[in-house]
Amino acid sequence: MLIIVVKIKQAQLPMNALLKQLCCLLLSLYLLQSCSHPTKIVKIEKSTLELNSKSETDSVFTYTISPYKNKMDAIMNEVLIVSDQELLKGLPESSLGNFVSDAVLKKTNDKYKPADGKLADICLLNNGGLRAQLPKGTITRGKVFELMPFENSVVVLTLSGEKTKELFDAMVANNGAPFSGATIIAKGKKIKELKIAGADFDINKTYKIVTSDYLSAGGDKYDFFKNPLKTDTVNYLLRDAIIDYLIDENKKGNTLKFAIDGRIKFE
Secondary structure, three states: EEEEEEEEEEEOOHHHHHHHHHHHHHHEEEEEEEEOOOEEEEEEEEEEEOOOOOOOOOOHHHHHHHHHHHHHHHHHOEEEEEEEEEEEOOOOOHHHHHHHHHHHHHHHHHHHOOOOOOOOOEEEEOHHHOOOOOOOOEEEHHHHHHHHHOEEEEEEEOOOHHHHHHHHHHHHHHHOOEEEEEEEEEEEOOEEEEEEEEOOOOOOOOOOOOOHHHOOHHHHHOOHHHOEEEEEEEEEEEEHHHHHHHHHHHHHOOOEEEOOOOOEOOO
């Protein structure tokens, strides 16, 4: 009989690291149990290994990753533009939401080459997808990664007039969202006036909406995006659209400034 004494050191690690350790332990026990010799656990000892700022640095590990860390730091610390103001998120509209939706609509249409030649009319995103606000002063590439950490891609959905109206009705009912390409006046929770690209909304027309692949699949309860007339992929990350917009504006000698401009008003 093979007797096993298992000693477990409990480190203050991220949950995924602890799960990996547990999986390795269970796999080891399973393999041992599969051997011809019977096994029996007679004792388990537990101890705690605290990992914090006072922990000893592994010099070999630090030396190994140093070239990669330095390269990554250089990329993330690259200044893309200078902002005249802090860009904050909020509802029914915000300086941050206006900036992101305007930037994504502009850069998507620069990349988008539809067969029918018709560019996107609107960009609609979600407030929860904006994970950080942007400070006044220098905006680095790293700040944009904090703002948009997900690998979500841009898609362009062609919607019927009825579906487009459903989209704006839902937006008003939920007290707004980051959007571009339209203006809304609402009274209570009902739309009083809706213009797209400066023209009155026409329920008999079709409209093209830029959004993320996550939202287009109905994420964040955006069910009005389901069953579009057409879906076009652009092979372009939302984050890259924001970065490209900032680089372009900086090359023009512009600073970043976005205000709440009244694109959605509640009476």
